[in-house]
Amino acid sequence: MEHGNDFVISTQGLCKTFSVGGVQQHVLNNLDLQIAEGDFTVIMGNSGSGKSTLLYALSGMDRPTLGKIIFGGEEISEYSNDKLAKFRRANCGFIFQESFLNDNMSIMDNVLSAGYLSKRPRKQVYGDACKYFESVGISKDMYSKFPTQMSGGELQRVGLVRAIINDPKVIFADEPTGALNSANSTAVLDIMNDLHAQGKSIVMVTHDIRSAIRGSRVLYLKDGVILNEISLGNYDPLEEKSRLDKLKCFLDEMGW
Amino acid sequence: MWSIIKSHFHKGKTGFIITGLFISLSVIMMIVGLSICLGMDGLYYNARNLSNSPDCWISVYENPGEEQALLENILKERDDVELYDVQEIYYFETAIGEDDNNRLSVFNSQGQSLIFNSWLAMNIDDEDNAFKPYLRDSVEKEGYKFYITGNCAETSPISVGDEAVYVNNGVRYEGYIAGIYDDMTRIYHHSNVYVGGDLYQEIAKLSQTDKSIIEEYSINIRFNYTDEKANTLAQQELLGVFVDALNDYNASRLQEDPTAPIVYSSYWTREDFKTGTRGFILLLGTAMIAFAIIVAAIVAIVIAFLVRSSVLDEVRNLGVWKSLGYTTNQLRASYLAIYGVISGICLLVGVVLGIGLMPTFVGIVTNMARLDCSKAIGTNVGGVFIAIFVVVALVSSVVYLSTAKVKRITPLSAMRSNIQTHSFKKNKAPLDKSRITVNAHLGVKSVVGETHRSVMVMAIVLIMSLLCSFVSVVFYNLKVDQSAIINMSAIENADFYIGFYYEDPSPYFDAIHEMDGFEADVICTRVGISIDDDYCYGQLYSSFDHMRTNFLYQGRYPKYSNEILIEEQYAKSEGLSIGDSVNMSMEVDMVKSEKSCVIVGYFQNLIDNARFLGFVDIIDELYDLDDFAFYSQHLIYFENGKAPTIDQLDNVLREVAGGNVQYNGFQRGRDVLNSSFLNTVETAADAVMSVFFSITAIVIALLLVMLIKLKLLRERRNYAIYKALGYTTADVMTQIAVAMVILGAIGSVVGGIVGALTTSPMLSLFGSFIGAGHFSFIIPWGYIVAIVFAIPILIYAVSMLCAIPVRRIEPALLLRVR
Structure with missing residues (x-):
């Protein structure tokens, strides 16, 4: 899917400053960005460039120091913590580098603990969870397993199911394959591409080129500003080689 | 090893402070209780x-x-x-x-x-x-x-x-x-x-x-x-x-x-x-020792929990230390060192406060004894050493036992972060079976998922509510409805005790008999009579038909003048039992008169008032004495609700006398009871109730502060995940509070009911040493229900307050965690 005309997220003059040991660190600097609905946006950049900070700001997990974030037509930058929490449950799904599942709950409970926050009937939520689990290759006999009893790839797939259980407007993924081996990474990225193909907007932070080529648009972040971006179009496995070359070329230009 | 101490201290600061407070509290109570009990003879x-x-x-x-x-x-x-x-x-x-x-x-x-x-x-x-x-x-x-x-x-x-x-x-x-x-x-x-x-x-x-x-x-x-x-x-x-x-x-x-x-x-x-005083002062001292033991038990539970949690948190470090050559005993010694220092400091504080607070507790004893004992009883050095020994032995044994898991930690388990190759963990309370709100259910999951913590909280709440229940039953029976304790006193609760200095007081009693609502007039006197040559006091009545104090706990009331009731403790010491015949004798006008009497029942005697109860004509010569009537008192009974005031009765008798009446004792029955022991009992009830209830509230509140702070520290990551998923601060606080309230509710229901039902048997056990081994206190179920509700409400309020720092846990924390 190409860029749509409707922006699901846009930012104006976004700034984020951290104070570390009394020293101000400007992680995001007056950043303007638009993300179209149905887009698979990849954010790349060197370590400390502000990728994750941008992702967390866009998703309402963190508040900017300055600037506006407009999400689905609503300015969320001034929301209170509780309003942001309610906003996230309705609009955002998250996939983290570490699965960040609750070790004291079964994988089904981890998913349902997010799903039951929606207003949908519980049966429907449970049905969706089963459906999504099946789609990511997790069988019914594993539902009652705990995170400590599963492999990294399985955990990330559970995290993915949890991210989509409430049918969010945007899925935010922070280095989703960072802790996975090649086979598990491919499996997770395939699922994400399937979701994108179904019309989901995805924003993913990664430093892995093989993951980045799955996106339709790649932004390059440096010192808290978007240095440049490249459009790759929708992912097609057959075009993987050419996408890789194109992206490598782009990244070389960016000095990566 | 220092890193273990440092990390344990960092994570358990609140736990240490609260454990320390409990240790000090236990030491204070133990010193005061032991000083009172061991110093009884010295007191007198x-x-x-x-x-x-x-x-x-x-x-x-x-x-x-x-x-x-x-x-x-x-x-x-x-x-x-x-x-x-x-x-x-x-x-x-x-x-x-x-x-x-x-x-x-x-x-x-x-x-x-x-x-x-x-x-x-x-x-x-x-x-x-x-x-x-x-x-x-x-x-x-x-x-x-x-x-x-x-x-x-x-x-x-x-x-x-x-x-x-x-x-x-x-x-x-x-x-x-x-x-x-x-x-x-x-x-x-x-x-x-x-x-x-x-x-x-x-x-x-x-x-x-x-x-x-x-x-x-x-x-x-x-x-x-x-x-x-x-x-x-x-x-x-x-x-x-x-x-x-x-x-x-x-x-x-x-x-x-x-x-x-x-x-x-x-x-x-x-x-x-x-x-008149020993029993109640001993009761206070014993209660304080019992409370000290309970607080010590709580200290043991809390330390066990803190140490076990710390060992689980420190698996990696402990494994690394083992890989470097440290032995299990050396690592366990590090925990002993931490708690040794804490216990030492708190012991010292407890001893100083115990000695310092002694005069305050002596003040309570003073009120109970109605004698200024402020300098008569002091800190008992033996008591101080016992308290120190108990705390040191308790803390070291609990720490040693709780670190048993250190033995099983190997360098390999440390490398795997203690993840087991085989896990048999069960998913308790699955969310898909839930019929309650998601926050409540997550609270339930927290209860069933963290068994050690849940058992600890429940055990402590159970102990405290049992204690509250026990104290409230005692309070109710000592202060609100005293019928049960009066029944144990061997003092009759008539409307009036009255005697006259007249050679012929019959016109006065006739006037009383004519009064509206008059029910009965029973002659009563206290005499010293030898039972099988053992001289002792007894209480004689002309009738047992109108008794409002139910003296009897076994057997039946005397029907004939050769039948007596005997005090149980005395009967035991003399080897007497129901059905036995005893020789009652006394010298009347220098002549020894005797009569063989049969024991027909037992009564209890909490305040050592009488060894036997019988009829006034138990010794005929005694009853026939000219001045017997003069030295006797009459118990006057009116129908329920019709008893006049003391002034009304006085006015009736003044009319007979045509002026002031020459009373040989004129008191309301209630006043007789008050001056005999009820005033002492009420003072004890007030002291016990206020001290124990406030300490219970403090113990529960401190426990929750410690647990929730520890929970927030250990569960920061999970709460950040919840918040990232869309849970609000209030949602997370509710989950924490629900978990605590569930445990509190179970603990308080079980503790409340068990406490209420075991109060009388427990008191009977202790009371048997002072001649009152058959307590049958009324259970004030209203009080118990109030306790059962109040404790979870207190827990809910304290939990919500303690969980307020949840708002400082932000989902962006996950960034920093990473």
């Missing part, structure tokens, strides 16, 4: 010295004087008599038919008056008095001085400075209460009044002409035994020798002259004071 011995009381005294009347030398010779021959004196005293009989004559009236600030119809005057300014009483309070004013006992002052109530008037043949001797004194042998006898030297001289003059003022003398004796038991035995033995000597003296005089007047005597010892 020291109180005797502080109040300058004799150990016993004898008053002799109808005396020709010769027998005084006889008695003094007995004393002089004894090595164990440290000190004695002989005091001239005057006994007043309110003259029959002459209004107000010899009556002492005291008027308190509330406008109430206390009338002493028959009383005993002693000279406070007597320089030869070796036992000048200790004045706990005194004041100087114009007028004659009167000094009353502390017990009399408190029960009336009378304060120093209150107006007092003695009237003799129309002459008013106006004065005031110049002091309140403590004398352990006189404390329960209101009629013992010290007067100033000037009034005493006046009385001495009056006694020359007024035959209703009887000159007597008292011999006050103090023994040199420092051991309280030896002292008590000496008192009994000496009084026995006195009785025998006077009997022999009377017998020889009657042989010479059958019309010679008999020398009468009365005896008092410190035993009344001891038996």
Whole structure:
């Protein structure tokens, strides 16, 4: 899917400053960005460039120091913590580098603990969870397993199911394959591409080129500003080689 | 190893502080409780010295004087008599038919008056008095001085400075209460009044002409035994020798002259004071020790939880240390070191506070004993060492046992972050089966998922609610509905106790019988009778049909004059049981009369009031005595709700007398109970209730603060995940509070019910040592329900307050976690 005309997220003059040991660190600097609905946006950049900070700001997990974030037509930058929490449950799904599942709950409970926050009937939520689990290759006999009893790839797939259980407007993924081996990474990225193909907007932070080529648009972040971006179009496995070359070329230009 | 100590300290700061507080609290309670219990004998011995009381005294009347030398010779021959004196005293009989004559009236600030119809005057300014009483309070004013006992002052109530008037043949001797004194042998006898030297001289003059003022003398004796038991035995033995000597003296005089007047005597010892107070003071001391043990148990549970949690958190570090060559014992020693330091500091604080707070607790004992004991009881050094030993032994054993898991940690398990290759963990309370809100369900999952923590919280709440329940049952029965405790006292709860100084009081009783709602009139008297040659006191009644105090706990009430009830403890000590026959004997007019009686039931005697209960004609000769009726009291019963006030009854009797009535005792039954033991019991109830309830609330609150702070520290990551998923601060707080409330509710329901049901059996167990082994307290289910609801509400409120820092956990924390 190409860029749509409707922006699901846009930012104006976004700034984020951290104070570390009394020293101000400007992680995001007056950043303007638009993300179209149905887009698979990849954010790349060197370590400390502000990728994750941008992702967390866009998703309402963190508040900017300055600037506006407009999400689905609503300015969320001034929301209170509780309003942001309610906003996230309705609009955002998250996939983290570490699965960040609750070790004291079964994988089904981890998913349902997010799903039951929606207003949908519980049966429907449970049905969706089963459906999504099946789609990511997790069988019914594993539902009652705990995170400590599963492999990294399985955990990330559970995290993915949890991210989509409430049918969010945007899925935010922070280095989703960072802790996975090649086979598990491919499996997770395939699922994400399937979701994108179904019309989901995805924003993913990664430093892995093989993951980045799955996106339709790649932004390059440096010192808290978007240095440049490249459009790759929708992912097609057959075009993987050419996408890789194109992206490598782009990244070389960016000095990566 | 230092890193383990540092990390443990960092994560468990609040836990350490709270554990430390509990240790100090336990030490304080243990020191005070042990000091009270171990210092009981010392209390009475020291109180005797502080109040300058004799150990016993004898008053002799109808005396020709010769027998005084006889008695003094007995004393002089004894090595164990440290000190004695002989005091001239005057006994007043309110003259029959002459209004107000010899009556002492005291008027308190509330406008109430206390009338002493028959009383005993002693000279406070007597320089030869070796036992000048200790004045706990005194004041100087114009007028004659009167000094009353502390017990009399408190029960009336009378304060120093209150107006007092003695009237003799129309002459008013106006004065005031110049002091309140403590004398352990006189404390329960209101009629013992010290007067100033000037009034005493006046009385001495009056006694020359007024035959209703009887000159007597008292011999006050103090023994040199420092051991309280030896002292008590000496008192009994000496009084026995006195009785025998006077009997022999009377017998020889009657042989010479059958019309010679008999020398009468009365005896008092410190035993009344001891038996009236010892049980309740011991109960307070025992309760404090019990509470100290409970708090120590909580300390053990908390330390076990903290250490186990720390070992689980530190698996990686412990494994690394092991890989470097540290042994299990060395690693366990690091935990012992941490808790050793904490316990040491808190022990020291506890000991200092225990010693410092001792006077406060002694104040409570003082109120219960109605004697100023503030200097009579102090910190018991043995108690301090016991407390230190208990805490050190408890902490080290708990730490040692709780670190057992360190043995199983290997360098390999550390590398795997303790993830097991095989896990049999079960998914308890799955969300897909949930019918409740998601927050409540997550709270439930937290309860079933963290078994150790849940068991700890539940156990502590259970213990505390059990204690609250126990205390509330005790409080209810000591303060609100005292029928159960009265039943154990062997004191009848009639509407009025009344006696008259008239040769024929029948017109007065006839007037009472005519009153509206009159139900019954029962004669009652206290006598000393030998049971199988063992001399003891008993209570006699003309009927057991109207009793409002249910004395009986086994057997039946006597139906015939040869049947008696016997006090259970006494029966046990004498090997007597229901159905046994005993020989009851007493000397009446120097003639020994006997009767064989059958024991038909047992009663309990919490305050050592009587060893047996029987009919007034148990010894016919006793009942036939001319002055029996004169010395007896009548228990007057009115129908339920129809009892007149004391003034209404007084007015009816005044009409009969045509003026003031010459009462030989006139009290409401309730006042008799109050002055006997209920005032003491109520003071104990108030003290126990307020101390225990506030400590329970503090313990639960501190426990929650510790747990929730620890939980927030350990679960930060999970809460950040919840928040990232869309849970609000209120949602997370609710989950925490729900988990605690569930545990609190289970603990409080179980603890409340078990506490209520076990109060009487527990008290019976302790009470059996003081002659009251059959408590059947009423269970105030309303109170229990209130406790069962109040504890979870308290837990909810404290949990929500403690969980407020959840708002500082932000989902962006996950960034930093990564």
